Amino acid sequence: MRFFVFHHNDGYLYPKVNKSFKNSTSMPNHVAPATASDPASAFLRLLNVLDTLRTECPWDKKQTMETLRHLTIEETYELSDAILEGDLDEVKKELGDVMMHLVFYARIASETNNFTIVDVLNSVCDKLVNRHPHIYGDVEVQDENDVKRNWEQIKLKEGNKSVLAGVPAGLPSLVKASRIQEKARGVGFDWDNKTQVWDKVEEELQEFKEEFNTLDNEAIDIEKAESEFGDLMFSLINYARFININPENALEKTNKKFIKRFQYLESKAKENGKALQDMTLAEMDVYWNEAKSL
Structure with a gap:
């Protein structure tokens, strides 16, 4: 069994790692933490690896929340693609990438004593317990609609001035419209x-x-x-x-369907020595209809 010693030297809470690092162009002589066999140890392993990388990898040392932001968005879309494709191996990989980013943000915040990964995890657990009084309290619900209504009312009590205040301004418009409607429904406006x-x-x-x-x-x-x-x-x-x-999923599936059919059209045109821009719409429709039947 691998034991981890936590330290607070820099205002954060992470597993202690070997800090011996030769000031040279050679790789640091670290031994990667052993593969874990249970959730808690696996999470500690990730913290350990991130702590080492943040301390000693030139790229990781330079990152800020701002520089990671667009990469996190990219990773989230890659996860979304894997889910839509039904590729569970890719889903597993992309979940790992997203998890790494979440830990990275907490690691950065801990360096300035703002919060630690422990604060993050306790915060979300406290929120989930508080917003599920039908599980952790004496509130009774009949169905998921009751749960959603309670959820929105609890959020208002927590300080949100508007039911819609929790909808991020930066959401894509299609997703934002769905969230707005869901939240309005949560208080009976539907x-x-x-x-x-x-x-x-x-x-x-x-x-x-x-x-x-x-x-x-x-x-x-x-x-x-x-x-x-x-x-x-x-x-x-x-x-x-x-x-x-889900309108976002529906539209993305149509996007993928169009791309697949259009690429078939391109490949068939190329097979026949034709360029799309030189073909008539009627000629292209022949291949398009073939693609629809596949």
Whole structure:
């Protein structure tokens, strides 16, 4: 069994590691922590590795929360892709990358005595316990909708001035629309049934058609068009929520389907010695329809 000694020398709480490092171009003589066999030891192993890298790797030493931010977003999208592809081996790898980033942020914060990984883990555990009074308290719920309503009410008691305050401003618009609608529903501001929502979709579509289905040479008020089109999209996203479709996932699957079919079109054109830009739409449609049947 491998034992870890925790230290607070630099204001953080991490497993103690060997600090012997030769000031040369050679690699430091560290022995990687042994593979763990249980969750706690595995997490300590990650902390140990990150502590060593942060102390002695030139790249890791230079990183800040700001420099890691875009990399974290990239890793999250890679995880999302792996999930949509159903590739569990890749999901495992990408989860590890995301986990490493989370630990890295806590490691950076600990260096200035802001918080440690222990603070992070205790904070999320405390929040989960507090927001699940039907599990850890005496509150009774009938279904998941009751759980969501309680969740939003608890967040308001915790200090959020608005139900929508918890929606990150930087979310992609499609995801943000879904989160806004979910949070509004959490306090009872919602349609009664999907028929009402679909009626709203048709209403918004008709308004858009009447306003902007014009001849090609007619000028269009782009600002107004965007506003009406946004209303239409918001309604469609709302309908998707009512029939338990994740609009982000649905659109991404369509993106992947289009890419696959278009790449088939490209490959068939190349096989026949043709360039897409020199082909007619009718010629391209032949290959496109072949791709649809695959």
